[in-house]
Amino acid sequence: MASYQVPTETRLPMPHQEPPRRSIRTLKDLVVRIVWLAVGLALVFIPQLPMSAVLIMKKEHHPASTPVFIALLVLMIVLYGGAIWAVRRLIRQYTSQPLVRRWEARDWLYLGVGYLVMLGTKLLLIPFYTGTSGEKMTQNDAAIQALLKNGNQMVIMIVLMTVFAAPIIEEMVFRGYVMTAFYTKNPIWPILISGILFGAVHRNDNLAGTLIYVVLGMILAYVYRRTGNMGVNIGLHFLNNAPMLLIGLQMLK
Numbered sequence: 588m589a590s591y592q593v594p595t596e597t598r599l600p601m602p603h604q605e606p607p608r609r610s611i612r613t614l615k616d617l618v619v620r621i622v623w624l625a626v627g628l629a630l631v632f633i634p635q636l637p638m639s640a641v642l643i644m645k646k647e648h649h650p651a652s653t654p655v656f657i658a659l660l661v662l663m664i665v666l667y668g669g670a671i672w673a674v675r676r677l678i679r680q681y682t683s684q685p686l687v688r689r690w691e692a693r694d695w696l697y698l699g700v701g702y703l704v705m706l707g708t709k710l711l712l713i714p715f716y717t718g719t720s721g722e723k724m725t726q727n728d729a730a731i732q733a734l735l736k737n738g739n740q741m742v743i744m745i746v747l748m749t750v751f752a753a754p755i756i757e758e759m760v761f762r763g764y765v766m767t768a769f770y771t772k773n774p775i776w777p778i779l780i781s782g783i784l785f786g787a788v789h790r791n792d793n794l795a796g797t798l799i800y801v802v803l804g805m806i807l808a809y810v811y812r813r814t815g816n817m818g819v820n821i822g823l824h825f826l827n828n829a830p831m832l833l834i835g836l837q838m839l840k
Contacts, residue, residue: 609680609681610770611769620768620769623677623680623764623768624760624764624765624768624784626673626677627674627677627759627760627764628760628784628788630670630673630674630756630760631670631756631757631760631788633666633670634663634666634667634669634670634748634752634756635663635748636663636666637659637660637662637663637666637744638659638663638741638744638745638748640659641656641659641740641741641744642734642737642741645737645738645740645741650738650740651740656740660743660744660747663744663747663748664747667752667755667756670756671755671756671759674756674759674760674763674764675759675763677764677768678759678763678764678767678768680768681767681768681770682767684815686759686763686817687816687817687818688815688816688818690816690818690819693814694814694816694818694819697810697813697814697819698819698822698823698826701806701807701810701819701823702823702826702827704806705803705806705807705823705827708799708802708803708806709799709803712795712798712799712802713725713799715795716793716795716796716798716799719793719794719795720793720795720796722793725789725791725796725799725800726790726791726792726793726796727789727790727791727796727800728831731745731749731831731832731835732835732838735835735836735838735839736839742836742839745832746832749828749831749832750825750828750829750832751825753824753828754820754821754822754824754825754828755821757785757824758807758811758817758820758821758824759817761781761784761785761804761807761808762781762807762808762811762817762820763811763817765777765780765781765784765808766778766781766808766811766812774809774812777808777812778805778808778809778812779805781804781805781807781808782800782801782802782803782804782805782808783801783804784804785800785801785803785804785807786798786799786800786801786804803827807820807823807824810823
């Protein structure tokens with residue numbers, strides 16, 4: 588299957604309607620893809636270990652010195668870089684299409700409309716979550732807000748993770764890998780898998796809270812299926828995360 592090339596015609600094709608290089612043919616092949624998915628999920632969390640180390644030192648009343656913090660911050664960046672490289676290698680097993688391509692008019696359209704749909708989803712579902720849990724924000728958002736209160740070192744790491752690293756690595760795993768390795772002609776199945784996994788890793792004890800992330804994950808998966816451009820998904824994820832973080836930072840003042 589040839590790599591996707593941006594056409595010159597006015598009407599653009601749907602690049603991600605094209606099946607992957609290797610479709611699922613045997614049970615063994617399916618198991619292998621599930622194992623690689625588990626690896627991808629681990630790569631989402633492993634780069635957060637340096638941040639956990641900084642938090643532990645803070646909780647034990649022995650804050651990391653500046654040199655130690657810089658070393659852990661660099662390690663975090665290196666781990667995220669390695670994770671992104673590794674997930675890209677996983678995706679390339681199943682497709683020769685580029686993950687990011689030159690943006691076209693429809694990409695900007697999906698970015699704008701996608702963000703409005705995600706915003707509308709949260710406006711509809713968060714009141715339902717609040718009514719069933721008594722909380723104003725999901726446990727995932729509350730956890731991030733709590734971490735921001737642990738000093739400037741943690742703020743720097745949270746900003747790096749939430750605004751920059753998470754949109755890239757999570758989109759590559761939950762959309763790039765899932766939507767490619769588990770491709771089906773009927774898009775509902777990989778979209779559903781992507782949404783469920785996305786909701787599962789953004790842990791919430793309340794089902795309504797999990798549902799918010801499931802629906803957001805499905806919206807992101809649909810956008811990737813329609814555009815085949817990981818840049819659009821990363822942009823959407825950034826737009827979703829940044830306002831929440833800005834509110835959290837404002838609350839620290």
